[in-house]
Amino acid sequence: MKRHNFSAGPCILPGSVLQKASEAVINFDNGLSLLEISHRSKPFVDVMENARILALELLGLEGKGYKALFLQGGASTQFLMVAFNMLEKRASYLNTGTWSDNAIKQAKIYGDVFEVASSKEANYNYIPKGYDIPTDSDYFHCTSNNTIFGTQMKEFPNSSVPMVCDMSSDIFSREIDFSKFDLIYAGAQKNMGPAGATLVVVKEDVLGKVSRQIPSMMDYKAQISKGSMFNTPPVFAVYTSMLTLEWLKDLGGIAAIEKENNKKAQLIYSEIDLNPLFKGFSAKTDRSTMNATFTLTNGDLKETFETMVNEAGINGLSGHRSVGGYRASMYNALPLESVGVLVDVMSELERKA
Numbered sequence: 001m002k003r004h005n006f007s008a009g010p011c012i013l014p015g016s017v018l019q020k021a022s023e024a025v026i027n028f029d030n031g032l033s034l035l036e037i038s039h040r041s042k043p044f045v046d047v048m049e050n051a052r053i054l055a056l057e058l059l060g061l062e063g064k065g066y067k068a069l070f071l072q073g074g075a076s077t078q079f080l081m082v083a084f085n086m087l088e089k090r091a092s093y094l095n096t097g098t099w100s101d102n103a104i105k106q107a108k109i110y111g112d113v114f115e116v117a118s119s120k121e122a123n124y125n126y127i128p129k130g131y132d133i134p135t136d137s138d139y140f141h142c143t144s145n146n147t148i149f150g151t152q153m154k155e156f157p158n159s160s161v162p163m164v165c166d167m168s169s170d171i172f173s174r175e176i177d178f179s180k181f182d183l184i185y186a187g188a189q190k191n192m193g194p195a196g197a198t199l200v201v202v203k204e205d206v207l208g209k210v211s212r213q214i215p216s217m218m219d220y221k222a223q224i225s226k227g228s229m230f231n232t233p234p235v236f237a238v239y240t241s242m243l244t245l246e247w248l249k250d251l252g253g254i255a256a257i258e259k260e261n262n263k264k265a266q267l268i269y270s271e272i273d274l275n276p277l278f279k280g281f282s283a284k285t286d287r288s289t290m291n292a293t294f295t296l297t298n299g300d301l302k303e304t305f306e307t308m309v310n311e312a313g314i315n316g317l318s319g320h321r322s323v324g325g326y327r328a329s330m331y332n333a334l335p336l337e338s339v340g341v342l343v344d345v346m347s348e349l350e351r352k353a
């Protein structure tokens with residue numbers, strides 16, 4: 001049966017990428033596996049270099065003072081690494097969901113955190129707007145896409161302070177002026193590759209300003225000076241991320257995939273809006289093109305709907321426990337056809353009910 005993978009993360013990857021990645025596990029370099037050669041050998045050093053170049057190129061950040069790193073520890077490690085490297089006295093954070101909240105908690109270990117705004121009181125179903133960022137903040141931190149709640153920042157504030165963004169679940173999905181940000185991070189497993197690698201893109205001139213001593217593994221400058229190879233990098237995750245970035249470049253880059261992502265989002269949201277059996281969770285103006293969150297208006301249909309979903313080969317549709325209901329994650333590699341299958345199930349339920 002053809003499967004349609006709406007998993008929120010780890011998520012769907014392009015079939016051609018999985019094919020090439022699996023071949024490299026068996027034979028990457030003259031009969032040796034990608035997993036058994038030195039990370040300092042030329043074939044792997046080339047992979048790391050290529051992955052870093054592709055990331056900057058796709059984001060339009062080449063030659064603009066940025067460095068790309070592939071680190072370990074997931075986006076969650078970046079919650080503390082950002083603060084460790086950049087928080088001297090006080091930083092400003094926008095609280096738009098569980099992940100922002102976790103970032104705030106970690107930053108508080110290292111300094112004062114000023115929450116510029118929060119939508120916690122509404123279970124994060126919208127993105128706060130119209131807040132001010134104090135100009136004496138060491139940096140401003142936001143989360144571009146709230147994976148759990150299905151909201152997405154459509155605009156970013158203008159500020160003179162360094163801008164940091166957790167783009168774990170929508171990096172490479174839409175065109176943004178990425179040069180607005182001084183530091184961007186993203187766990188690979190949402191839109192780029194397998195779990196185990198985290199992309200960090202940082203403008204070098206924001207570093208080196210805190211007075212604390214930074215352990216080498218936590219120090220962006222040390223990681224930059226070693227080209228993401230301070231220690232053994234997650235070779236498989238970096239290689240597979242590189243393949244996904246090549247796949248995206250061949251498709252026409254972010255501009256091309258954004259068109260597809262918009263079509264997918266339009267298809268699901270129009271069904272959610274028109275079908276009386278479903279209700280969207282997040283505010284219409286802030287809806288995520290990556291994660292559509294919705295519930296059934298009639299709980300009695302739960303079993304019928306879920307059986308139909310399973311029979312259609314749909315995977316990973318359950319909502320996060322803090323929201324409930326359903327979440328259709330439509331990352332770059334999910335074809336429009338899969339969203340069509342889900343929408344057909346939703347409209348079939350309406351006909352049956």
Ligand SMILES: *Cc1c(COP(=O)(O)O)cnc(C)c1O
Nearest residue numbers: 074075076099147166168169187
């Ligand atoms: C999944 C996710 C995280 C956590 O990522 P890990 O790599 O598991 O640490 C952080 N931020 C956002 C926006 C996410 O979607």
